[in-house]
Amino acid sequence: MPHIVVVGAGVLGLTTALTLAENLPQSTTQISVIAEWGPHLPSMNTSLTTSNEYVSPWAGAHFRPFPSATEKEFEELKLTRKTLQYFQELASDHPESSVKFVKGVEYLEDPSELYKTCARGYTEDLQNFKKLGVDERGFLGFEYDTWVVSPPMYLQYLYRKLQTIYGVKFITLKLDSLQQINTLFSEKPKRPIIVNCTGKGLQYSGGTDPAYEPIRGQTLLINPPPDCPYLNKTITYQLANKSWIFTIHRPLYGGVILGGTKQVGDTFLGIREEDTKHLFKLGERYFPSLMKLEARNGKEDNINKESRNGEKYFDVMKVNVALRPARRGGLRIEREKINGQNVIHNYGAGGMGYELSYGASLKVYSLVEEILNESKL
C-alpha cells in the first residue's frame, strides 16, 4: 500500500494532503502529515505570536493578482486561478471554511507599465474587472471580485476535514532531515513518498534550501467599529515610495488586518514599534473609517484602552509578525529521487501561499500519480 508522508502543516501541506486524500483511493493509500507546528497543536498556542517556523496563521489573507513580469510569475499566476475557482466552490458550499468573496480594490500612485496596460497575468479569469482610471489624488484604480479568508479558521477547517473524513494521521515532530522519516514507520513500504511542504525547504539530509529568502511582514489585527465599510471589500494602496497599506477582512468575526510591511531579508520576529507607528500613520490617512471613536465623559468603549476623550483610535487586538517563506526562483514544485526515494517539493510560496495552495496541490497530485503509475509498470 503506497504511503505518502506530507511534511508541513501550513496551508501548502494541509491543502496538499487534502487534495491527495480526495483523489487517491482511501482503501489503498495511507497519508500522514508530520509537522513541528500546525493547527493540531492545542488551541493554536496563543503565546506563539510570531514564528518563522509556521507562517500560515499570520497571513492576511486575500488574493491580489498582479501582472506578470517573468515567465515563472505567469506560471504561478495560472496556479492562483485554480485556487480562485476552488475557493468559489468553498465560498458557496462551505462557508465554514471562512472563504468569502468580496470586492478587491487597488490604488497605485505610480503604476508600472505592466499595470497601466493590464499586462498578462493580471486580469485573466477575474470577474467584474474594471479599470477605474486616475482619481483626483492621482491614483490609478482597479476593482474586481476576489476572496478573503480567516487563516486560523481555514487551517482548522482543512485539519478537521483531514482528520475526521479521511483519517489522516498527524505526527508532531521537528525533523532534522527528511531522511529521518524512514526511521519512523515500521509498515511496508518502509520508504514512503515524501512531499516536502516545509515552507523554507528542509533538505533531505538537513539544513534549508540556500535559495530561501525571508520577507518579514508586520500587520495589525484590528477590531473594527460597528459600521466599518471594509468588511465587504479589500483595499490596497501601493504608494510611489514602495510603502503599501491595505485592509483585509478576516471573515467569521476574525477582525480586519491593517498591513503591512515587506522587509526583504529581515528576520526580526519581535514586534517593531516603528513599524506599528508607520501602519498607524498610513492607516489614519487611508483608512480612517477603520478607527473607533473614544466615548466622551471618560466612558470607554473598550476597557483596555486609556481614556482619550472623543479621540479616534485603532482598536488593535494583536500585532502579527511572520516571515514570508520566499525563494529566489519562486515556488518549487518538482519531483526528485534521492537515494532511490521519491521526494516531491512544494515550498517557497513567499507572500502567495494561500493564493497558490490549491493549484500547487493539484500539481503535486499529478506528480504522485506519475510515481504510482511508474511503480505499477
Ligand SMILES: Cc1cc2nc3c(=O)[nH]c(=O)nc-3n(C[C@H](O)[C@H](O)[C@H](O)COP(=O)(O)OP(=O)(O)OC[C@H]3O[C@@H](n4cnc5c(N)ncnc54)[C@H](O)[C@@H]3O)c2cc1C
Ligand atoms: C504578513 C503576511 C501577509 C500575508 N498575506 C498573504 C495573502 O494575503 N495571501 C497569500 O496567499 N499569502 C499571504 N502570505 C503568505 C503566506 O502566509 C505563506 O505563503 C504561507 O503561509 C506559506 O505556507 P507554507 O505551508 O509553505 O509554510 P508554513 O505555514 O510556514 O508551514 C511550514 C510547515 O512546515 C513545518 N516544518 C518546517 N520545518 C520542519 C521540520 N524541520 N520538521 C517538522 N516540520 C517542519 C512547520 O512546522 C509547518 O507546519 C502572507 C504572509 C505574511 C507574513
Ligand SMILES: *[C@@H]1O[C@H](CO)[C@@H](O)[C@H](O)[C@H]1NC(C)=O
Ligand atoms: C507555546 O509556545 C511557546 C513559545 O514557543 C512555548 O514556550 C510554550 O511552551 C507553548 N505552550 C504550549 C501549551 O504548547
Ligand SMILES: *[C@@H]1O[C@H](CO)[C@@H](O)[C@H](O)[C@H]1NC(C)=O
Ligand atoms: C525538500 O527536500 C529536498 C531534498 O532534500 C530538498 O532539496 C529541498 O530543498 C527540500 N525542501 C523541500 C521542502 O522539499
Ligand SMILES: *[C@@H]1O[C@H](CO)[C@@H](O)[C@H](O)[C@H]1NC(C)=O
Ligand atoms: C458593502 O456594504 C455597503 C454598506 O456598508 C453597501 O453600501 C455596499 O453596497 C456593499 N457592497 C457589496 C459589494 O456588497
Ligand SMILES: *[C@@H]1O[C@H](CO)[C@@H](O)[C@H](O)[C@H]1NC(C)=O
Ligand atoms: C512613504 O510615505 C509615507 C507617507 O507619505 C511614509 O509614512 C512612509 O514611511 C514612506 N515609506 C518609505 C519606504 O519611505
Ligand SMILES: *[C@@H]1O[C@H](CO)[C@@H](O)[C@H](O)[C@H]1NC(C)=O
Ligand atoms: C496514471 O494512470 C492513470 C490510469 O492509467 C491515468 O488515467 C493517468 O493519467 C496517469 N497519470 C499520470 C500523471 O501519468
